[in-house]
Amino acid sequence: LAALPLDDADPLAPVRAHLVPLDPDRADRPPALAATLAAVRQRGRVPDQVMMLLCGAALALGQDADAGELAASLAAEHRDRGGAGRLPTVLFFVAESEVFTGRHLDALGTATEALGLARDTGQRQWVSQFGSVLAYLDAAKGEEASCRRNAEEGLAGATAGAVSPGAPWAHWSLGLLDLGLGRAEAALARFERLTREPMRHHICAMRSVPDLVESAVRVGAPERAAEPLARFERWAGSVRQPWADALVLRCRGLLAADDRAEASYAAALELHDPDRRALEYARTALLYGEWLRRAQRKAEARGPLNDALEVFDRLGMRPWGERARAELTATGARDGGSRPADGAAGLTPQELQIARLAAQGLSNRAIAAQLFLSHRTVGYHLYKAYPKLGVASRGELKDCADRLGL
Numbered sequence: 001l002a003a004l005p006l007d008d009a010d011p012l013a014p015v016r017a018h019l020v021p022l023d024p025d026r027a028d029r030p031p032a033l034a035a036t037l038a039a040v041r042q043r044g045r046v047p048d049q050v051m052m053l054l055c056g057a058a059l060a061l062g063q064d065a066d067a068g069e070l071a072a073s074l075a076a077e078h079r080d081r082g083g084a085g086r087l088p089t090v091l092f093f094v095a096e097s098e099v100f101t102g103r104h105l106d107a108l109g110t111a112t113e114a115l116g117l118a119r120d121t122g123q124r125q126w127v128s129q130f131g132s133v134l135a136y137l138d139a140a141k142g143e144e145a146s147c148r149r150n151a152e153e154g155l156a157g158a159t160a161g162a163v164s165p166g167a168p169w170a171h172w173s174l175g176l177l178d179l180g181l182g183r184a185e186a187a188l189a190r191f192e193r194l195t196r197e198p199m200r201h202h203i204c205a206m207r208s209v210p211d212l213v214e215s216a217v218r219v220g221a222p223e224r225a226a227e228p229l230a231r232f233e234r235w236a237g238s239v240r241q242p243w244a245d246a247l248v249l250r251c252r253g254l255l256a257a258d259d260r261a262e263a264s265y266a267a268a269l270e271l272h273d274p275d276r277r278a279l280e281y282a283r284t285a286l287l288y289g290e291w292l293r294r295a296q297r298k299a300e301a302r303g304p305l306n307d308a309l310e311v312f313d314r315l316g317m318r319p320w321g322e323r324a325r326a327e328l329t330a331t332g333a334r335d336g337g338s339r340p341a342d343g344a345a346g347l348t349p350q351e352l353q354i355a356r357l358a359a360q361g362l363s364n365r366a367i368a369a370q371l372f373l374s375h376r377t378v379g380y381h382l383y384k385a386y387p388k389l390g391v392a393s394r395g396e397l398k399d400c401a402d403r404l405g406l
Contacts, residue, residue, distance in 0.1 A: 029240050033058045033066040048074070048086065055093040059100070059203060062241040065276065068097025079370050088118040088126040095133050100207065102279030104315050105352060108137050112349035113371065125165040128154050132169030139177035142319035147177050168194060168204035172211075179211055180319035184218035191215060195228050206235055213251040214287075222255050229255075243280060246271035250284045253291070261291055269304070282311035286324050298331035305331070351385040354378055358394060359401035 037054065040046055051074055058067035071093035078087050091114035098107035111133045118126035132154030138147035151173050154166030164170075175190030191212035194205040209232040216225035229251050236244035246268045253264035265288035272281040289305035292298075305328045312321035347355065357367045364382070368375040389404075391397045 062239040064100040109349045109353040128166035132166035135173035139173045168202040188215035282308040346388045
């Protein structure tokens with residue numbers, strides 16, 4: 001992009017400026033996505049390809065929530081135009097944003113819908129991509145069989161000399177599965193594959209580095225994390241996002257001598273946003289709680305461990321919840337057992353998506369038009385969702401959605 005001869009009126013010019021801060025030799029703070037978007041739109045009608053490039057640029061800069069909002073607005077435009085064929089491309093940015101911000105239930109609905117659309121429209125590359133995203137969500141929950149099945153779909157379609165489109169997400173997913181189930185050596189091998197060509201420049205290669213660091217520490221080989229972490233630190237320094245700085249501190253806490261680890265963990269928890277990125281907060285809280293318990297500061301460990309357990313249980317992340325619960329038991333806390341998941345956890349992805357739209361006041365026909373379904377299919381899914389949520393009407397559904405944060 002930097003080599004293209006663009007004049008100031010070209011809609012790509014602001015996008016190029018948006019990406020300049022990724023140059024590791026620059027110290028400028030990246031421009032906000034909203035400012036770049038405004039500059040792009042001042043140039044008149046903007047092609048979809050430019051808007052999607054901007055979504056990808058925002059994700060590369062760690063502006064995950066903003067990228068997701070832009071992609072969601074583009075998806076709404078495609079729905080209004082009946083553009084089912086282009087939706088998988090846009091929905092991939094939505095799903096990535098949802099995964100990166102820990103909104104796993106939302107990501108499940110997005111990826112499931114998009115996978116169906118990709119299959120229906122014969123877009124094999126997106127079948128591969130969304131299969132791998134679903135594998136990641138399975139991995140987080142410790143659902144090994146479905147994770148491996150979806151990852152296989154993501155790895156399918158590779159050609160001679162090239163990996164499949166979904167390969168980076170598939171390898172991250174399988175590594176996360178192994179890490180969650182206590183197979184750190186296998187996890188580390190997966191994550192290290194992402195650090196090598198041809199995948200080392202993929203977004204998953206960067207975002208999986210904190211998992212690689214944890215795996216390396218768990219197998220007693222912290223030196224295997226040195227180069228990837230240095231690369232992640234350079235990236236975090238260029239994007240200047242508090243959540244990325246928090247992950248750097250978490251990694252430093254893992255690698256630090258005992259007398260210096262606590263300061264890194266505490267600083268990381270200060271930077272984490274437990275509301276907008278609850279999962280990363282919980283992962284750091286778990287590691288800090290484990291460190292406190294090993295330091296025989298058992299009473300102090302219970303706070304962060306309980307915080308972590310609440311998030312893991314809410315997201316249905318069974319292996320991580322079991323790990324937090326075991327640590328709590330080791331502190332002498334009384335184990336309250338598995339906390340009941342909220343009603344939304346029992347919904348299928350399509351039921352969740354339809355219930356959310358119905359709670360916003362959309363009619364069955366409006367929902368059907370948006371999701372490219374028949375209104376009878378919408379009614380059937382609502383009929384199945386109501387008892388799972390413990391409601392009997394749309395009025396109750398709205399109250400339930402507000403309570404559960406649907």
